[in-house]
Amino acid sequence: MLTLEQAQTIIAATRAKGREMGLKPLSVIVLDAGGHVLAFEREDGASPGRFGIAHGKAYGAVMLGMAGRAQMARAEAQAYFMAAVNGVYGGQVVPVPGGVLLRENGTVIGAMGVTGDSSDNDAEAALAGAQAAGLDAEA
Amino acid sequence: MLTLEQAQTIIAATRAKGREMGLKPLSVIVLDAGGHVLAFEREDGASPGRFGIAHGKAYGAVMLGMAGRAQMARAEAQAYFMAAVNGVYGGQVVPVPGGVLLRENGTVIGAMGVTGDSSDNDAEAALAGAQAAGLDAEA
C-alpha cells in the first residue's frame, strides 16, 4: 500500500528530475491502488487545467492495469476502443505516456501521472520519481 | 497569486495542527483563484473518497466567493438554492465548514478545503494552515 510519505517522495523526485532536464513546469499526481488521489502538486507557471490531465494519465493506468505507452499503442491501433473505455470511466482516461504503473513485489499499488512537457519527457521524469521511492515502475 | 510553495506550507501546517489537536486523518486541498487544484495531500488511514470532499469545500468557496460557514447558513435557510448552485457547478460544491477563503490585501487568491474530522475541527485546522502561510483566511 502506498503511503502519503512515498507519494511525497515520488512527487519531489519527479519535480527535481524535471528541473534537472530543463522541462516546462510539471504537474504530478499519485493515485492509490483504487485510483483515488493521494497527493498532487502543480508547479508555478503550469496552465490551470493540468490536474485533469495528470489525473487522466494515472487513472487510466491503474484502472486498466496498463501504463501510458501501452494505452497509446492501443489508442493508435483501435481508437474506438479507448473512446469506449472513456465512456465506461466517465471520460477520465488520457491514454498517452506520463501515466505510470507503480508496483511493489509485482503487485500494482498505485499509479502516477505527469504532465507539462512532451509526453516522453513527462514519462522520463515520472520514472525517476518512482525510482526515488524504491518502486518498480512501468511507463 | 498563490504559489505552490505557499500551498505546501498551508498543507503542512494544517496537518501539523490536526496532529496537535488529535484529529482523525485529514485531507487538505489548495485551489488557486480560478478554482483549479494547486496541491493536495491525503493522510494515511483516511477513506479513499476524501479528495472529492476536500475539493468540494474549497471549490464552492472560491467560485461563490463565500466560505463554508456562510454556505452552510445559506443551505440551511434555502436548501433549494444550494441544490441549484450544485447543478450549475456540476455537483462539485460541499457547503459546510472546512472550506476556507484565502485573501491577500483583501483580494481572494484561492481557497483551501479540509476534511476528515468534524466540520468545525476541519475548519480550525485549516485556519492554522492559512495563518502559517501569512494569509488572511475566512472559514
Place this chain on the structure above:
Amino acid sequence: MLTLEQAQTIIAATRAKGREMGLKPLSVIVLDAGGHVLAFEREDGASPGRFGIAHGKAYGAVMLGMAGRAQMARAEAQAYFMAAVNGVYGGQVVPVPGGVLLRENGTVIGAMGVTGDSSDNDAEAALAGAQAAGLDAEA
C-alpha cells in the same frame, strides 16, 4: 427579438444602477427567447463562478416562462418540483430573484440574470436595466 444593442443597453444600465445603489460587483447576462446567451459582463472583483449563477437565474426564467420570484415561491412550496425541473434542464436553473423576464408587446423576447449582491438588490438593478431598454420586465 432582442438585439445585441438592446442587450448592451440592459447590461450597462443594470451596472450603472448597481453602482448608484452601492452594490457589490455585479454580473449580468442577457439571453434570447430560446434561452441562448446574447451578452454577458462580470464586473471586476466578482467571484469567478458568477457566469453560472447569472445564467441559471435567466435560463430558468425564459425556459419556464416564470420570473425569479415566482420560481422561488414554487421552490419554497414544492422544493422537489424545482429539483425535478433541474433534472430536466441539466441543473441549469437557479430559482431566486435576479432572473427577469423581458417582454415586448406582451411577448417574452428573452430574459436577464443578475448576481452579486442580495437577490432582492440584484432584481432591483435588473429592472432598471430592462427599463433603460424600454422593455417590460417581470422580476
Place this chain on the structure above:
Amino acid sequence: MLTLEQAQTIIAATRAKGREMGLKPLSVIVLDAGGHVLAFEREDGASPGRFGIAHGKAYGAVMLGMAGRAQMARAEAQAYFMAAVNGVYGGQVVPVPGGVLLRENGTVIGAMGVTGDSSDNDAEAALAGAQAAGLDAEA
C-alpha cells in the same frame, strides 16, 4: 489580471475588424486566467449556439496553455488525445483556430474565442482585438 474594461475593448475591436473584413456575424468571448467568463457578445444574425463554440475555443486554450492552432495540430496528429482531453474537461474544448491566448509580460492572463466565419478569419479578427487592448496574443 484582465479587467472587464480590457475585455470590452477586445470584443469591440474584434467585432470592428470583422465588419472591416466583411465577415459573417461574430461571437466573441473573453475568459480570465482560470477559464471563467468575463464578457461575451453575439452579433445579430449569428446562430443561437455560438456561445458554446466561442467558449470552447477559448476554454481549451487557457486550460491547456495551448492556442487554437497548436490544439488543431495535436488533434490532427493524435485525434484520440484531444478526444481524451475533452473527456477530462467535460466536452468543453473546441480545438481549432479562433481560440487565442492572451499574455502580459509573458504570463497568460486569459484567453479569447471567436466564431462565426472560417476559423482562420475568426483568428485574424481575434488578433486585432487583442492588439487593440495592448496584449500579446497567440492564435
